[in-house]
Amino acid sequence: MPLLKLNDDRLLPAFDEPLQEVSLDDWRANPQAHASATALVVSNDASLDDIEKDIDGFASIILNFPSFTDGRAYSQARLLRERIGYTGEIRARGDVLTDQIFFMSRCGIDAFEMDDILVMQDALRVFSFAYQVAADAVDPVWQRRGQCAAAA
Amino acid sequence: MYRYDEFDATLVKERVDQFRNQVERRLSGALTEEQFKPLRLMNGLYLQLHAYMLRVAIPYGSLSSKQMRKLAHIARNYDKGYGHFTTRQNLQFNWPALVDVPDILDELAEVEMHAIQTSGNCIRNVTSDQYGGAAADEVADPRPYGEMIRQWSTFHPEFSFLPRKFKIAITASDNDRAAVRVHDIGLRLHKNDVGKVGFEVIVGGGLGRTPYVGHTIRSFLPEENLLSYLEAVLRVYNLSGRRDNKYKARIKILLNAEGPEEFARLVEAEWAQIKDNGIDLLRAEISRIQNYFAPPPFEKLAVESVEMNEQRAVDGDFDRWLRVNTVAHKISGYAIVNVSLKAIGGIPGDITDAQMEAVADIAERYSHDEIRATHEQNLVLPHVKKGDLYIVYKRLKAACLDTANIGLVSDIIACPGLDYCALANTRSIPIAQRISERFANLGLQEELGELKIKISGCINACGHHHVGHIGILGVDKKGEEFYQVTLGGSGGADASIGEIAGRGLSSNEVVDAVEKLVAFYRHAKIPNERFLDTYRRIGAEPFKEALYAAA
Ligand code: SF4
Numbered sequence: 268m269p270l271l272k273l274n275d276d277r278l279l280p281a282f283d284e285p286l287q288e289v290s291l292d293d294w295r296a297n298p299q300a301h302a303s304a305t306a307l308v309v310s311n312d313a314s315l316d317d318i319e320k321d322i323d324g325f326a327s328i329i330l331n332f333p334s335f336t337d338g339r340a341y342s343q344a345r346l347l348r349e350r351i352g353y354t355g356e357i358r359a360r361g362d363v364l365t366d367q368i369f370f371m372s373r374c375g376i377d378a379f380e381m382d383d384i385l386v387m388q389d390a391l392r393v394f395s396f397a398y399q400v401a402a403d404a405v406d407p408v409w410q411r412r413g414q415c416a417a418a419a
Numbered sequence: 420m421y422r423y424d425e426f427d428a429t430l431v432k433e434r435v436d437q438f439r440n441q442v443e444r445r446l447s448g449a450l451t452e453e454q455f456k457p458l459r460l461m462n463g464l465y466l467q468l469h470a471y472m473l474r475v476a477i478p479y480g481s482l483s484s485k486q487m488r489k490l491a492h493i494a495r496n497y498d499k500g501y502g503h504f505t506t507r508q509n510l511q512f513n514w515p516a517l518v519d520v521p522d523i524l525d526e527l528a529e530v531e532m533h534a535i536q537t538s539g540n541c542i543r544n545v546t547s548d549q550y551g552g553a554a555a556d557e558v559a560d561p562r563p564y565g566e567m568i569r570q571w572s573t574f575h576p577e578f579s580f581l582p583r584k585f586k587i588a589i590t591a592s593d594n595d596r597a598a599v600r601v602h603d604i605g606l607r608l609h610k611n612d613v614g615k616v617g618f619e620v621i622v623g624g625g626l627g628r629t630p631y632v633g634h635t636i637r638s639f640l641p642e643e644n645l646l647s648y649l650e651a652v653l654r655v656y657n658l659s660g661r662r663d664n665k666y667k668a669r670i671k672i673l674l675n676a677e678g679p680e681e682f683a684r685l686v687e688a689e690w691a692q693i694k695d696n697g698i699d700l701l702r703a704e705i706s707r708i709q710n711y712f713a714p715p716p717f718e719k720l721a722v723e724s725v726e727m728n729e730q731r732a733v734d735g736d737f738d739r740w741l742r743v744n745t746v747a748h749k750i751s752g753y754a755i756v757n758v759s760l761k762a763i764g765g766i767p768g769d770i771t772d773a774q775m776e777a778v779a780d781i782a783e784r785y786s787h788d789e790i791r792a793t794h795e796q797n798l799v800l801p802h803v804k805k806g807d808l809y810i811v812y813k814r815l816k817a818a819c820l821d822t823a824n825i826g827l828v829s830d831i832i833a834c835p836g837l838d839y840c841a842l843a844n845t846r847s848i849p850i851a852q853r854i855s856e857r858f859a860n861l862g863l864q865e866e867l868g869e870l871k872i873k874i875s876g877c878i879n880a881c882g883h884h885h886v887g888h889i890g891i892l893g894v895d896k897k898g899e900e901f902y903q904v905t906l907g908g909s910g911g912a913d914a915s916i917g918e919i920a921g922r923g924l925s926s927n928e929v930v931d932a933v934e935k936l937v938a939f940y941r942h943a944k945i946p947n948e949r950f951l952d953t954y955r956r957i958g959a960e961p962f963k964e965a966l967y968a969a970a
Binding site: 335336337338339341342343345349350366367369370371373374393394395396397398399400401408409410411412413 | 424426427429430433434437457458540570571573574575576577578579580581646654657658662692696697698700701703704707
């Protein structure tokens, strides 16, 4: 599956690095057997409550979008970034469409498995501003308003 | 009223540009209808029985005259000369051509309006108590909170693909005017023991196939924590709400599966982790938004208008209209005017372009340029001087907008039904029209008092039949249109779900059935008792007997 990665605010096609994947359940059942795994696959109904101790050392966490209408992994991505503090790659797999990249990247996802990697760069920038804080570094509109007022 | 700044304006403009590009791709064939569907649904564009339907958001039901004139302009130039106000304080255009929709959205953007999040499984346009800033009984103005929620929920990256649609409503007084107990989240503004403003948070109410009255999961939420708390509720729902069955996907099902206490515990645990993450607005931004809703320059007036009292003494129709359609204002010498969109025999919620222009003109001149839409499909002129009421009444009358029936038997809520809706079992509008005609006499209606009839054309319950004092639900019985009557529902502070009265009725029988129920009520009531209270006092049985007794 072709892969796009977010790099310095640009979406770039990435070489498909061979990842050795293991599901969260398999990993928990027998970590020794999967000592060489590099990517943790988390299903979108998995609880992330005690995942801190599991994620150490994985280069990538793969989240699932079985259909584009199933938005559970948006919350999972934010929890990984904002609560658990995971800094490695978070990859979206499944029904990943151009029109969702904006939302996904705001939630902290930075790699996208997509059929069609001829994605326009503007997929990232459909909107110039955001009203709310999320997992990215974007200042919400209301903070910028505050800054304008302070500068004035 | 809120005014867009450069940020708000840019976001709406960018959304129109994005959609224009998507429509072009659809029209050129680059997108199939299947691929286009989720995109158009994010922009309030539905495919109905006969045509596309565009649903325009009226955030928290608040409109200026300029905005109303723009809606009239769109109705005239892109539609068949009318629009339809819905139970969610939105306005629907029933006949736009797909190719025109981006232009319509551009026109709307010129007056700070849009169709964002009026459909799809996202946080929908927030609804509110329609008397914000005007009602004598309000705790605080609900509109600033509506605006905060509008901004926070717009293009929310985490909550744009929820298990199902999500509806939030706010009411500003103990007299619930926003049906907060039958929304996914209902917010009731109130003050705590030390006079601080906050919300009672009610979750898991809803109508549809499985109606529920919501549960209070927090009795007092300080106003400054509103957004982080909403985010906690939405996160719990997004992660745990069912997605395997669309009829079990609303938050009400999750809350009832977990139990209200456990659900509240989950929300509180999530909130504890995020409440200090910078989700909530800073005080300065809350004040900035509140300042937009500062009261208009009210005049100092006597409580009573001598002039008005003389006019009502000689014009009985005006007198009745005053009694039925106006409400106490918090400022001395002012009144709140309800404008009924339920003309006798008319289509509930429909309004012509000329009527929109008339309302805009009257509001500009006599109501500080403000108009509200209500969830009962009527309009409101929130700030009218008592001395101007007669001229306002006469001008409304000239536009056929003077029906004195607010809250009465002919103030019927009806969903679009089989006349427009692809999901319908039955027609709703003609039933509403015939009931309204049957009770045409306004004097009799006033004597009957508050009586809420609500009609849905199928179990999706867009006409809120579950919370009608008398509810009517269209069912399909072997290809024939049948109607089931429910009794004793209420969407108010005393919310309850109506009970099914008995076997289904034909479209001919159902109008007679309402008449029988009303006749029985008149016979059974004690003085000053509403239909609903009589029903609650004596129970369902006598009403059922009256309804099904052999003629
Ligand atoms: S209640 Fe049913 S018929 Fe009426 S508008 Fe909703 S979906 Fe359509």
